[in-house]
Amino acid sequence: DARVTxxxxxxxxxxxxxxxxxCQPILGHNTVFWYRQTMMQGLxxxxxxRNRAPLxxxxxxxxxxSAEMPDATLATxxxxxxxxxxSAVYFCASGNGWGQNEKLFFGSGTQLSVL
Amino acid sequence: DQQVKQNSPSLSVQEGRISILNCxxxxxxxxxxxxxxxxxxxxxxxxxxxxxxxxxNEDGRFTVFxxxxxxxxxxxxxxxxxxxSAVYFCAASSMNRxxxxxxxxxxxxxxxx
Numbered sequence: 001d002a003r004v005t006x007x008x009x010x011x012x013x014x015x016x017x018x019x020x021x022x023c024q025p026i027l028g029h030n031t032v033f034w035y036r037q038t039m040m041q042g043l044x045x046x047x048x049x050r051n052r053a054p055l056x057x058x059x060x061x062x063x064x065x066s067a068e069m070p071d072a073t074l075a076t077x078x079x080x081x082x083x084x085x086x087s088a089v090y091f092c093a094s095g096n097g098w099g100q101n102e103k104l105f106f107g108s109g110t111q112l113s114v115l
Numbered sequence: 116d117q118q119v120k121q122n123s124p125s126l127s128v129q130e131g132r133i134s135i136l137n138c139x140x141x142x143x144x145x146x147x148x149x150x151x152x153x154x155x156x157x158x159x160x161x162x163x164x165x166x167x168x169x170x171x172n173e174d175g176r177f178t179v180f181x182x183x184x185x186x187x188x189x190x191x192x193x194x195x196x197x198x199x200s201a202v203y204f205c206a207a208s209s210m211n212r213x214x215x216x217x218x219x220x221x222x223x224x225x226x227x228x
């Protein structure tokens with residue numbers, strides 16, 4: 001049963017620390033999306049990749065967030081330095097379509113708490 | 116600026132009745148729309164989608180209606196069942212441009228026994 005795997009599931013850290021979240025997309029999928037879920041904004045798009053190339057990261061605070069795909073099986077989202085306002089659930093999703101065949105499969109998320 | 120708006124944060128419906136969840140969008144370039152369902156502590160899962168060339172798409176108990184002139188779509192669930200209690204996200208994309216998928220804030224649906 002193919003699924004998107006995110007680690008860690010939960011992360012508690014102190015303000016100023018670096019946080020790295022990892023995502024293993026479904027094998028063969030060519031798009032990877034990072035979303036952040038908050039009560040105020042719902043699911044905010046942070047960044048997305050197609051064929052490992054970053055297409056859009058305009059939703060990310062550039063000074064502290066970075067997203068990469070070192071290879072086809074790993075996507076990372078880093079926050080340095082972390083702040084309390086970054087506390088949220090971070091979702092990774094992957095897809096294998098183009099145009100109106102695009103359908104995303106989500107991981108279970110990383111619950112981040114910055115104290 | 117929210118491009119996809121779900122103005123009802125929550126909705127309660129009696130089991131067996133019809134649930135209607137609404138979604139509005141502002142970007143006229145959107146041409147593909149999706150609904151996702153989310154249970155607590157899980158990621159959203161795909162429910163149903165509709166292309167802008169259609170005005171209705173049906174899958175079992177779930178039907179999505181699209182009104183392009185009003186920039187409005189709705190998800191109908193009939194009959195509603197207890198397992199339908201979840202948060203529902205509306206999403207939209209402009210597949211002719213950059214295919215990024217934009218989500219609304221979600222509507223929490225409670226199915227009452």
